[in-house]
Amino acid sequence: MSNSAMESHRHPRVILERWFNQTKTLLMTPQIVISGILMVVLTYLIVVPLLQMTWRTLTWGEGDRRFSRQAVTGEMTGFHWEQAVSGPTSEAFLYEPLINTMITGTLAAVFALSLGAGLAWLVTRTDMPGKGWLRPTLILPYIVPSFALALAWETLFKSPQTGGQPGLFQYLFDVAPPTWLSFGAVPIVITMSIHYFPFAFLMISGALSTVDSQLEECAELMGASRWTVLRKITFPIVGPAILGAAVLTFGKTIGTFALPYLLGRPVEYQTLATMLFSSVSLGFTALGYILSLVLIVITVIVIWISARLLGGNLRRFETIGGKGFKANLTRLGVWKWPLFGMVCFIAFIAAIFPIGLLGYQTLMMVDGNYGFDNLTLHYWLGRSNPDIARGEPGVLHNTVILGDTWNTLRLAFLASILSSLVGLIIGYIVVRGRAGLVSRTLDQISFLPFLIPGIAFAAMYLGMFAVQRGPIPALYGTFALIVLICVVNRLPYSTRTGAAAVTQIGQELEEAAELQGASWVRRFWRVILPLSTGGVVAGMLVSFIGIMRELSLIILLITPSTRVLMTVGFRYAEEDQTQLTNALVMLVTVLTLLGQALVWQLGKGRLRRLKDRQID
Amino acid sequence: MGATIEIRNLTKRYGDVLALDDLSLTVHPGEFLVLLGPSGCGKTTLLRSLSGLETPDEGEIVIDDRVLFSSERGIRVAPGLRQIGMVFQSYALWPHMKVKDNIGFGLRVQKFPQSEIEARVEKILNELSMDGLGERYPSELSGGQQQRIALARLIATKPPVFLMDEPLSNLDARLRLDMRAELKRFHYDSDATTVFVTHDQTEAMTMASQIVIMNEGRIQQTAAPLDIYRHPANLFVAEFIGMPRINLLNAELDADAGSPVARISDFIVPLAWKPPVTELVVAARPEDVTLLTAPDEKALEFRVRALLPSGPELIIQLTRGDQTVVVRETRQMDLAMDQTVWIQFDSTALNLYDRRDGTMLRPEAGLPGRTTGPETTEGLAQQPQV
Ligand SMILES: Nc1ncnc2c1ncn2[C@@H]1O[C@H](COP(=O)(O)OP(=O)(O)O)[C@@H](O)[C@H]1O
Numbered sequence A: 001m002s003n004s005a006m007e008s009h010r011h012p013r014v015i016l017e018r019w020f021n022q023t024k025t026l027l028m029t030p031q032i033v034i035s036g037i038l039m040v041v042l043t044y045l046i047v048v049p050l051l052q053m054t055w056r057t058l059t060w061g062e063g064d065r066r067f068s069r070q071a072v073t074g075e076m077t078g079f080h081w082e083q084a085v086s087g088p089t090s091e092a093f094l095y096e097p098l099i100n101t102m103i104t105g106t107l108a109a110v111f112a113l114s115l116g117a118g119l120a121w122l123v124t125r126t127d128m129p130g131k132g133w134l135r136p137t138l139i140l141p142y143i144v145p146s147f148a149l150a151l152a153w154e155t156l157f158k159s160p161q162t163g164g165q166p167g168l169f170q171y172l173f174d175v176a177p178p179t180w181l182s183f184g185a186v187p188i189v190i191t192m193s194i195h196y197f198p199f200a201f202l203m204i205s206g207a208l209s210t211v212d213s214q215l216e217e218c219a220e221l222m223g224a225s226r227w228t229v230l231r232k233i234t235f236p237i238v239g240p241a242i243l244g245a246a247v248l249t250f251g252k253t254i255g256t257f258a259l260p261y262l263l264g265r266p267v268e269y270q271t272l273a274t275m276l277f278s279s280v281s282l283g284f285t286a287l288g289y290i291l292s293l294v295l296i297v298i299t300v301i302v303i304w305i306s307a308r309l310l311g312g313n314l315r316r317f318e319t320i321g322g323k324g325f326k327a328n329l330t331r332l333g334v335w336k337w338p339l340f341g342m343v344c345f346i347a348f349i350a351a352i353f354p355i356g357l358l359g360y361q362t363l364m365m366v367d368g369n370y371g372f373d374n375l376t377l378h379y380w381l382g383r384s385n386p387d388i389a390r391g392e393p394g395v396l397h398n399t400v401i402l403g404d405t406w407n408t409l410r411l412a413f414l415a416s417i418l419s420s421l422v423g424l425i426i427g428y429i430v431v432r433g434r435a436g437l438v439s440r441t442l443d444q445i446s447f448l449p450f451l452i453p454g455i456a457f458a459a460m461y462l463g464m465f466a467v468q469r470g471p472i473p474a475l476y477g478t479f480a481l482i483v484l485i486c487v488v489n490r491l492p493y494s495t496r497t498g499a500a501a502v503t504q505i506g507q508e509l510e511e512a513a514e515l516q517g518a519s520w521v522r523r524f525w526r527v528i529l530p531l532s533t534g535g536v537v538a539g540m541l542v543s544f545i546g547i548m549r550e551l552s553l554i555i556l557l558i559t560p561s562t563r564v565l566m567t568v569g570f571r572y573a574e575e576d577q578t579q580l581t582n583a584l585v586m587l588v589t590v591l592t593l594l595g596q597a598l599v600w601q602l603g604k605g606r607l608r609r610l611k612d613r614q615i616d
Numbered sequence B: 001m002g003a004t005i006e007i008r009n010l011t012k013r014y015g016d017v018l019a020l021d022d023l024s025l026t027v028h029p030g031e032f033l034v035l036l037g038p039s040g041c042g043k044t045t046l047l048r049s050l051s052g053l054e055t056p057d058e059g060e061i062v063i064d065d066r067v068l069f070s071s072e073r074g075i076r077v078a079p080g081l082r083q084i085g086m087v088f089q090s091y092a093l094w095p096h097m098k099v100k101d102n103i104g105f106g107l108r109v110q111k112f113p114q115s116e117i118e119a120r121v122e123k124i125l126n127e128l129s130m131d132g133l134g135e136r137y138p139s140e141l142s143g144g145q146q147q148r149i150a151l152a153r154l155i156a157t158k159p160p161v162f163l164m165d166e167p168l169s170n171l172d173a174r175l176r177l178d179m180r181a182e183l184k185r186f187h188y189d190s191d192a193t194t195v196f197v198t199h200d201q202t203e204a205m206t207m208a209s210q211i212v213i214m215n216e217g218r219i220q221q222t223a224a225p226l227d228i229y230r231h232p233a234n235l236f237v238a239e240f241i242g243m244p245r246i247n248l249l250n251a252e253l254d255a256d257a258g259s260p261v262a263r264i265s266d267f268i269v270p271l272a273w274k275p276p277v278t279e280l281v282v283a284a285r286p287e288d289v290t291l292l293t294a295p296d297e298k299a300l301e302f303r304v305r306a307l308l309p310s311g312p313e314l315i316i317q318l319t320r321g322d323q324t325v326v327v328r329e330t331r332q333m334d335l336a337m338d339q340t341v342w343i344q345f346d347s348t349a350l351n352l353y354d355r356r357d358g359t360m361l362r363p364e365a366g367l368p369g370r371t372t373g374p375e376t377t378e379g380l381a382q383q384p385q386v
């Protein structure tokens, strides 16, 4: 460039014009405006609550005068941390729950992982019969609320010794089961393992089915032993998935709330999640927040360590395997039928029996009597009778419960659609933003909720939206807040789904529309949205199911006007209205199963075709 | 109808890669300009910068006096407002829309009434002889038909500028030939200024009114197809254009003799004029070498190394010491491997290059020719045949 051009480049008038034009262009680019808005909104919904929660643990709050006369609302103090870490109650409030959480979480994760991995291998890579129905059956325990498994366990092993009616065990054998079998660490670990093994099963069978068996055969032909093949070929491919499954399962087990609450409470066995719930319910807000932070920190550390082990980034965990190759199946030979019998047994114990038992229990007029003469449909269809269940009518006759069902569906529907849509938009910006600063930041912020256990998230929002802040009204008690927290909580998943869907859409398809003068909104509406339907609808249904059986995320935020089935069931459980609790959980289970059936159906049918056409 | 495109000092970097390097170019109204160059030389980047899908780092783009891009003034007109139509290599047809909706999309964006959209789509389909395909989805069409739908979508909104990025590269060889003729006709009818990108020199030669040869983000030469073939502005262009490749022979100028000659290893080739430098590269197209089967005192003795007949012509690879020369013969010849033959260079058809910078040497004032810009091309075209 010539000298005079360089000079005119620096002329103030030119600089001003350039600045003006550039600003105008930026403001007229919708992607940029939307990215900006999303940055602000997500920061407000995720980062600010996190900071605010942290801040609250370092300051005196409203009701803190009862702990210390020096408390001045808003002033900084180390009191809460001091109390939590070294105060006289720290043992009961922090260390014991922490140890319990680590023990149950680790054991449950290990069991779930081993069971899931073994079953995954049997069902994907061997010639075992009956895979068609075994696969969906084995997934059932994860689809039903974790709550349901706890209830089933209780129904089986409770005894008057620990309070309540005799369970099936005592009814059949006429001896009370030992307390450690009814409540506490053992049942928590077992039921959590049952609830989460399908999750590991899904992840690992996904990875296993992407291992090209030709690779393995090739190595075997070259003289490698079976073990070498497993070590050198299969494991490096499946290994990351197993590690990923381990981390995710552990993350889920330590954050699980309802299950340890039901099975631990009667013997005062507390985990971080249940302690968090109790402290927030009792108004020990700062302590609850400290426990939240502890949970979050554990999750972050575990994920960070595994990321280091994998030598990659966190994203690798989310690769739940895609379409498989034509895998050659290992012949089980004489082991075929014994193994088949064993898998069937597991499917029965883990999936069919608990659900069946819960269903049966809802039909018992008097809890504890398992005879056929005690059967009734009262808890489903009965009218209000003051002698039974404090006058609560059967769930299908209870207008309040029908209202709650409507609330549940409305919540799941709204939140899953909103979350998918927002996820698609963020995914779009992340993919098309070509790793620019804005898109990377958005990507990371939307991943944050992944690290925050549901109950901690709720505690955060409780603090954030209890009062009006600037233009944002106090959302506590509104349905909107419940929708909001569900949307934000699902963002890590829906953003991934959205990004995957957008990646599938060739950039040129959108550019062609852009050159024809279509605005961004039009492009999104006419090109991106229709072409990503396949993936997004599938993701939406998964969210739908997840939200329908969500409890820990919303239990702290629910008020009588915003009740959903799960929280009503939880309240019934607290009141020991066992048949009604079970009936409600069955209702949720049936709804989720219907949703899941829809997902499978769609996966096979129309959506698959739509997807195929896109790839074409 | 067509527009004038002015590109001034365009630069685009991707990290360390200079995709466009201070590139300037003018495209005249109605021209069919072909951007030709090896893969990765910046053709797509240039096209995308023109359409606004990519933002250059520096420079200016002006179409018919309307500034579409100026880094200095901070102007960047949105792609949709540039009135530029583009055909993508992948066609980029929307798979979820019927053919008629694909074609009518731009009209719908411009809020044409529904009846007019339908009429226009119908007419375009008819012109491209694809009546009755409007209700199909793109995946239900053959490759050639998809290509035509992409063209139909291009002309529906009648933009004055067409950009095409290797639109024929996804077609099989036969269809590609047919589509070349069709595209030429299409351009003639529409009269839009067209910038067409390809890495296939035959395609460029057959279709262009002007060819721009690019390498590493820079223009190597801009000229009409035959000019480029006859007078490549530098060694890069000389080697890039022509199949089989041009013969390039390292030579020293021997000015001591009465008339200038170039000394190439153990033989000499007479030159038609005296170049200003001694370190030369002598370039001869295979068809500018005459092959003799009998000795001649002015001819050089070579040995046949390989014979490559291809129907209408015969390509012969010859060697002498460590020198290799390729000859193209259209006469019927009866040659055998390892046979001794004699060749003669047509001294008026030879191009001479400065070995140090690879630029073409021109006879007039004895100054080395510059490589880029249209002026050079005109100079080359008028090069006196001595
Ligand atoms: N989006 C991009 N990111 C990074 N480098 C790119 C990008 N697009 C093009 N390039 C680089 O710029 C150069 C020119 O690319 P391109 O214009 O596509 O070449 P052509 O179309 O001539 O094959 C290449 O070196 C290519 O690798």
Ligand SMILES: [Mg+2]
Pocket (backbone or CB within 6 Å): B040, B043, B044, B045
């Ligand atoms: Mg290209």
